[in-house]
Amino acid sequence: MLIRYTAALAALLLLGTAPFAQAADKPTDPQIAHIAYTAGVLDVEAAKQAIKKSKNKEVVDFAKDMIRDHEAVNVQALDLVKKLKVTPENNATSKALTKAAEEERAKLAKLKGAAFDKAYVDNEVAYHKQVDGALETLLIPSAQNAELKSLLETGLKIFQGHEQHAEHVAGMLK
Amino acid sequence: MPKRPLWIAMMLAVGIIPAQAETIRVTIDKLVFSPATVGAKVGDTIEWVNKDMFAHTATVKGGWEVMIPPKKSGSLTLKAAGPVDYFCRFHPNMKGRLVVAP
Numbered sequence A: 001m002l003i004r005y006t007a008a009l010a011a012l013l014l015l016g017t018a019p020f021a022q023a024a025d026k027p028t029d030p031q032i033a034h035i036a037y038t039a040g041v042l043d044v045e046a047a048k049q050a051i052k053k054s055k056n057k058e059v060v061d062f063a064k065d066m067i068r069d070h071e072a073v074n075v076q077a078l079d080l081v082k083k084l085k086v087t088p089e090n091n092a093t094s095k096a097l098t099k100a101a102e103e104e105r106a107k108l109a110k111l112k113g114a115a116f117d118k119a120y121v122d123n124e125v126a127y128h129k130q131v132d133g134a135l136e137t138l139l140i141p142s143a144q145n146a147e148l149k150s151l152l153e154t155g156l157k158i159f160q161g162h163e164q165h166a167e168h169v170a171g172m173l174k
Numbered sequence B: 001m002p003k004r005p006l007w008i009a010m011m012l013a014v015g016i017i018p019a020q021a022e023t024i025r026v027t028i029d030k031l032v033f034s035p036a037t038v039g040a041k042v043g044d045t046i047e048w049v050n051k052d053m054f055a056h057t058a059t060v061k062g063g064w065e066v067m068i069p070p071k072k073s074g075s076l077t078l079k080a081a082g083p084v085d086y087f088c089r090f091h092p093n094m095k096g097r098l099v100v101a102p
Helices: A002-015 A029-053 A057-084 A092-109 A113-142 A146-173 B003-013
Strands: B023-028 B037-041 B045-050 B056-059 B065-068 B073-077 B082-087 B095-101
Touching (some): B023 B037, B045 B065
């Protein structure tokens, strides 16, 4: 059993969906709320780093778009958990996402100029793709509350939009 | 003002008065333009009403762009005939189409 789990984890790591691999069981609504909120906060932090470091207008504008949208989603998320009297619950997936984001930020901190821009935007494409996958295959199907499910579905459209936006910016950097 | 009806009749006769320009509303809700396709004519105004908490745009590649702030609206008066595809620059998965008659 342990071997099988390790093998599955290794396979997921290879697919680049590592932070979500630890959520072997279906997450509960309080955990889902925490994961979705964390995913937004981490992208805002990445964007703040980009605004500080980048001198490329396209990259800075993109980062500002990320902050604006994710903060708006998270305002809605906080309103909803308050209304539903749900306390978001920290969990292995949120922790793994946070750890991966911290590592990425440390890596990006060492880069400058065009190298930074490219690494940031490429990571934005990968990150949004990863969160899209998690929303589609794990978080949305697991959500029990209809309003939470609906907010996650809007969140998925936002993330998919950002992924395409990031791909467009990545194309311009080449 | 007995002269005015005659004046209008004369203009109509020579086709000077264009058809009444309309305002056509497109609603944005949860990142969807609705209706996705609208028929209009040159001189009509398209008004995008944004119900989302997110800023959107209606952007034509290599053409015009209308900013549509959260919970607000943006509008554009159509100047050229032809079909145009537009999208939201912030969320390129949002797509719409205008079919503009002359």
